[in-house]
Amino acid sequence: MDIMQAIKTRRSVRTFDSMTLAADDAKQIIECAKSAKNPYGMDVEFRLLDAKKDGLSSVVINGTDSFIAGKMTRAAHAEEAFGYTFEQVVLFAQTLGVGTTWIAGTMDRAAFERAMDLREGEVMPCVSPLGYPAKKMSVRETMMRKGIKADTRFAFEEVFFDETFNQPLAKEKAGRLEDALEAVRLAPSAVNKQPWRVVVCGNKVHFFEKKNVGFDDNKWDIQKVDMGIALCHFEMGAKQSGLNPVFEIQDPGLSLPENTRYIASFVL
Numbered sequence: 001m002d003i004m005q006a007i008k009t010r011r012s013v014r015t016f017d018s019m020t021l022a023a024d025d026a027k028q029i030i031e032c033a034k035s036a037k038n039p040y041g042m043d044v045e046f047r048l049l050d051a052k053k054d055g056l057s058s059v060v061i062n063g064t065d066s067f068i069a070g071k072m073t074r075a076a077h078a079e080e081a082f083g084y085t086f087e088q089v090v091l092f093a094q095t096l097g098v099g100t101t102w103i104a105g106t107m108d109r110a111a112f113e114r115a116m117d118l119r120e121g122e123v124m125p126c127v128s129p130l131g132y133p134a135k136k137m138s139v140r141e142t143m144m145r146k147g148i149k150a151d152t153r154f155a156f157e158e159v160f161f162d163e164t165f166n167q168p169l170a171k172e173k174a175g176r177l178e179d180a181l182e183a184v185r186l187a188p189s190a191v192n193k194q195p196w197r198v199v200v201c202g203n204k205v206h207f208f209e210k211k212n213v214g215f216d217d218n219k220w221d222i223q224k225v226d227m228g229i230a231l232c233h234f235e236m237g238a239k240q241s242g243l244n245p246v247f248e249i250q251d252p253g254l255s256l257p258e259n260t261r262y263i264a265s266f267v268l
């Protein structure tokens, strides 16, 4: 799969063309989901769901009954692990021409959790519709995208840094990391807040979360799911650039801006 192509062309799809998801696409997507791994070594259980059969709904989604959802045991790093794993499925679907939208909030959560047989100690962070994008977005989708500025991203220099948080990293100076960092920059995130900040220190690439108010209730931090997505994009982008990134969690002890915390690193 040309991962950079999938990353550059993906967008959240909320208006579908009402065609049923092809059995072969469904089969390939669930196979991809079942084999998807994350660097935290945590298991995520995926299921394909049917809105009509399972009584599901999402106010933002039109034109498809197919959904995919994932659940896992609640534990430290579950958020990042989930983000990393689910995004592989999202990008794979993109290569098949199947549209997706990460959904954490705008759905009948209780119905989805019932359909997933969610048990004590488990969490179902997000779901996604699966289907074929309609030619034209609904008015609601267009307005929603405008409202959250879904088509924009922070500039390279605003989120990537060279050795310290005081020194922005220009795209032209990113060298062999240019594609991998661009892949991070383009990633989807809750309310498009793009909480990832990255500091490149020699052969190490450190990931930090710049927290926004209201996303973390001390039990669950949805922006850490975004961080998992960013880690996934970086690793896939780096591999496509011929690099061999090795995951580690070792806080480099840098001086941090406000509301910023260390998440994980890659060693090149």
Ligand SMILES: Cc1cc2nc3c(=O)[nH]c(=O)nc-3n(C[C@H](O)[C@H](O)[C@H](O)COP(=O)(O)O)c2cc1C
Pocket (backbone or CB within 6 Å): 010, 011, 012, 013, 060, 101, 102, 103, 104, 105, 106, 107, 126, 148, 149, 150, 151, 187, 188, 189, 190, 191, 192, 222, 225, 226, 229
């Ligand atoms: C963890 C996460 C949760 C999200 N939750 C929702 C949601 O509940 N409803 C929704 O319509 N979009 C949701 N989104 C989609 C984002 O709004 C979208 O990714 C962002 O605005 C960027 O737009 P794009 O995906 O089209 O590039 C979520 C995205 C992520 C990564």
